[in-house]
Amino acid sequence: xxxxxxxxxxxxxxxxxxxxxxxxxxxxxxxxxxxxxxxxxxxxxxxxxxxxxxxxxxxxxxxxxxxxxxxxxxxxxxxxxxxxxxxxxxxxxxxxxxxxxxxxxxxxxxxxxxxxxxxxxxxxxxxxxxxxxxxxxxxxxxxxxxxxxxxxxxxxxxxxxxxxxxxxxxxxxxxxxxxxxxxxxxxxxxxxxxxxxxxxxxxx
Numbered sequence: 001x002x003x004x005x006x007x008x009x010x011x012x013x014x015x016x017x018x019x020x021x022x023x024x025x026x027x028x029x030x031x032x033x034x035x036x037x038x039x040x041x042x043x044x045x046x047x048x049x050x051x052x053x054x055x056x057x058x059x060x061x062x063x064x065x066x067x068x069x070x071x072x073x074x075x076x077x078x079x080x081x082x083x084x085x086x087x088x089x090x091x092x093x094x095x096x097x098x099x100x101x102x103x104x105x106x107x108x109x110x111x112x113x114x115x116x117x118x119x120x121x122x123x124x125x126x127x128x129x130x131x132x133x134x135x136x137x138x139x140x141x142x143x144x145x146x147x148x149x150x151x152x153x154x155x156x157x158x159x160x161x162x163x164x165x166x167x168x169x170x171x172x173x174x175x176x177x178x179x180x181x182x183x184x185x186x187x188x189x190x191x192x193x194x195x196x197x198x199x200x201x202x203x204x
Contacts, residue, residue: 012050015032016110017107020111020114058101069087069133084137097171099176108121109122130163130164131157134155135152136152147196150199166188170183
């Protein structure tokens with residue numbers, strides 16, 4: 001990929017994540033990149049193709065992250081506090097707080113009201129997949145006696161809902177600063193400790 005095309009993608013994502021896809025024009029992108037509008041088409045087909053490429057990159061990253069998390073559960077018998085913390089940190093640091101992924105999530109949060117496909121993508125990667133995977137973790141923890149038996153799906157929703165709330169408050173509102181990241185880490189980790197204490201088992 002050429003340096004100019006990468007800059008077009010980077011600038012487009014920055015603008016889309018701040019203003020939404022619909023509110024940004026090719027002219028806006030070219031102005032910020034510093035190229036003539038006529039020359040942008042040497043690098044991209046149109047504005048829609050930019051959006052699709054960004055979403056494809058996000059899907060690839062998100063799918064890879066989930067595959068790595070799934071692999072971490074293969075040795076379920078050896079699952080420990082450190083293993084759980086590694087999964088948690090991977091989801092937080094390499095997904096919710098990753099610069100690229102965070103901007104795409106912001107973009108999807110805006111455009112879900114204008115596009116059914118993006119709404120489905122947002123729901124899948126911000127709600128359905130995290131809850132499905134967390135439910136799987138709870139099932140593993142129950143299987144090996146780390147936590148009491150319960151409805152893993154219900155526990156996943158109860159566990160993830162505050163995490164999602166804190167992400168909306170600290171990671172998707174305003175700039176993704178280190179201060180906001182630290183506020184999210186603090187609140188989310190405090191919630192996890194209380195959650196597992198009340199559950200009466202594994203300490204997250």
